[in-house]
Amino acid sequence: xxxxxxxxxxxxxxxxxxxxxxxxxxxxxxxxxxxxxxxxxxxxxxxxxxxxxxxxxxxxxxxxxxxxxxxxxxxxxxxxxxxxxxxxxxxxxxxxxxxxxxxxxxxxxxxxxxxxxxxxxxxxxxxxx
Amino acid sequence: xxxxxxxxxxxxxxxxxxxxxxxxxxxxxxxxxxxxxxxxxxxxxxxxxxxxxxxxxxxxxxxxxxxxxxxxxxxxxxxxxxxxxxxxxxxxxxxxxxxxxxxxxxxxxxxxxxxxxxxxxxxxxxxxxxxxxxxxxxxxxxxxxxxxxxxxxxxxxxxxxxxxxxxxxxxxxxxxxxxxxxxxxxxxxxxxxxxxxxxxxxxxxxxxxxxxxxxxxxxxxxxxxxxxxxxxxxxxxxxxxxxxxxxxxxxxxxxxxxxxxxxxxxxxxxxxxxxxxxxxxxxxxxxxxxxxxxxxxxxxxxxxxxxxxxxxxxxxxxxxxxxxxxxxxxxxxxxxxxxxxxxxxxxxxxxxxxxxxxxxxxxxxxxxxxxxxxxxxxxxxxxxxxxxxxxxxxxxxxxxxxxxxxxxxxxxxxxxxxxxxxxxxxxxxxxxxxxxxxxxxxxxxx
Numbered sequence: 001x002x003x004x005x006x007x008x009x010x011x012x013x014x015x016x017x018x019x020x021x022x023x024x025x026x027x028x029x030x031x032x033x034x035x036x037x038x039x040x041x042x043x044x045x046x047x048x049x050x051x052x053x054x055x056x057x058x059x060x061x062x063x064x065x066x067x068x069x070x071x072x073x074x075x076x077x078x079x080x081x082x083x084x085x086x087x088x089x090x091x092x093x094x095x096x097x098x099x100x101x102x103x104x105x106x107x108x109x110x111x112x113x114x115x116x117x118x119x120x121x122x123x124x125x126x127x128x129x
Numbered sequence: 130x131x132x133x134x135x136x137x138x139x140x141x142x143x144x145x146x147x148x149x150x151x152x153x154x155x156x157x158x159x160x161x162x163x164x165x166x167x168x169x170x171x172x173x174x175x176x177x178x179x180x181x182x183x184x185x186x187x188x189x190x191x192x193x194x195x196x197x198x199x200x201x202x203x204x205x206x207x208x209x210x211x212x213x214x215x216x217x218x219x220x221x222x223x224x225x226x227x228x229x230x231x232x233x234x235x236x237x238x239x240x241x242x243x244x245x246x247x248x249x250x251x252x253x254x255x256x257x258x259x260x261x262x263x264x265x266x267x268x269x270x271x272x273x274x275x276x277x278x279x280x281x282x283x284x285x286x287x288x289x290x291x292x293x294x295x296x297x298x299x300x301x302x303x304x305x306x307x308x309x310x311x312x313x314x315x316x317x318x319x320x321x322x323x324x325x326x327x328x329x330x331x332x333x334x335x336x337x338x339x340x341x342x343x344x345x346x347x348x349x350x351x352x353x354x355x356x357x358x359x360x361x362x363x364x365x366x367x368x369x370x371x372x373x374x375x376x377x378x379x380x381x382x383x384x385x386x387x388x389x390x391x392x393x394x395x396x397x398x399x400x401x402x403x404x405x406x407x408x409x410x411x412x413x414x415x416x417x418x419x420x421x422x423x424x425x426x427x428x429x430x431x432x433x434x435x436x437x438x439x440x441x442x443x444x445x446x447x448x449x450x451x452x453x454x455x456x457x458x459x460x461x462x463x464x465x466x467x468x469x470x471x472x473x474x475x476x477x478x479x480x481x482x483x484x485x486x487x488x489x490x491x492x493x494x495x496x497x498x499x500x501x502x503x504x505x506x507x508x509x510x511x512x513x514x515x516x517x518x519x520x521x522x523x524x525x526x527x528x529x530x531x532x533x534x535x536x537x538x539x540x541x542x543x544x545x546x547x548x549x550x551x552x553x554x555x556x557x558x559x560x561x562x563x564x565x566x567x568x569x570x571x572x573x574x575x
Contacts, residue, residue: 068443
């Protein structure tokens, strides 16, 4: 299972990149996209949305189901991956690169450290698999 | 088979979970006299007596007596083939099929329905239909609120008052505002006054029968960043520019004129057709065409992630059904009539409505002319509208839908004609107006 060591993870399967000037990138894990199956549509937040940790901010729809994506940290949405509108399959093909969902200016970037590291997240996946 | 097989234990646990002592307590908000009313019912009858009684009641209803009632639901030509095909036992369920893919015939009919509505409205995506025109208007407002993330709805006073009532009910529990735009203000739309509207909703023809300048209104809505919702009479689209052509994002309306009998006011069906950009926000069921494993054409429900059975409380709407049989009748009817037949009906309607207005004017009655009209127009009268309707009914003529006071016309009724209105019907109306003492020339113009 591909779980990059450099990222942090939420129990709800979002990954969070290292902050750069307080901005983190958020996507869903390889495990999550595999569980969802072929992604056919993504509903993204709007740039400027202020979100709290745990808010449902996006929806990833696959042939099987539609799943809410939760903000892993409190902050403001500063970018969304527009390419997903026409190519949602990027989430399946490249969950950690081309399939990113949105970027967040975190109010408290250090709060990222409270999320799961790769080892802890691997255990979560093994439990759910 | 019990339809809702809850054990007493199930019920007790459900009540405990929500903190309610008894099932009866759930209905505490309903006034007691409505909850368990005394019913004033006649004695039971045996079958023979009952059939005689029902036939006597039915014989009082003359479906071809002169009628000038409208306001969204009108009498139109319904060829025998429509009733015959739509009443095939395979189709006769008022309900949308569950386990839908085993009902390929119904799905195919619905796919045809969607195609017809898309062609009529000039917009690409129609759902499988809705319950009625009024709830379709309300659902369009909800869609606009979702899609724009704004919360103000501007609605023309020309939208049927009952549709606006339903709109108010639907938005009641949301943090949304409804602004009613007066008809005079619609004539010269100013985008800035729309502010941060989610939608501008305009009915064409409006409730008084008049046609609106839909393209200018669509532009005004779009300049304000709002969606433009066109509430249309589907038959009028056989001759008028379509919502797609004037730039509407959403077309909704009452489908009855396309081929559903009057049925004492319902059930009929509503329709909703949207632009490609709004397809994920569309409420209700949607049938798609596909191929099975052997490459054969087949039909499925599609984009179901919008719906309750997938998305539960986050579904785009709580509608998960439709008035299938009514929509199917319209589908058969439009297919049987074809574009040419529909056009003839629409043209006949316009011709008869204008001939009727001219005739009433010649007789000296106060027809209100405020612009071009399709099937109906207001008539000023000298007494209370309900009293007039009652009086005319006694003369064997059905006419006189009251026009509410909000339109500022004083005592006035809406008069409707269709392609079925005969010259003898018009004579009967003129004679009845005279017989009940509604004399020409008594109502001041102005």
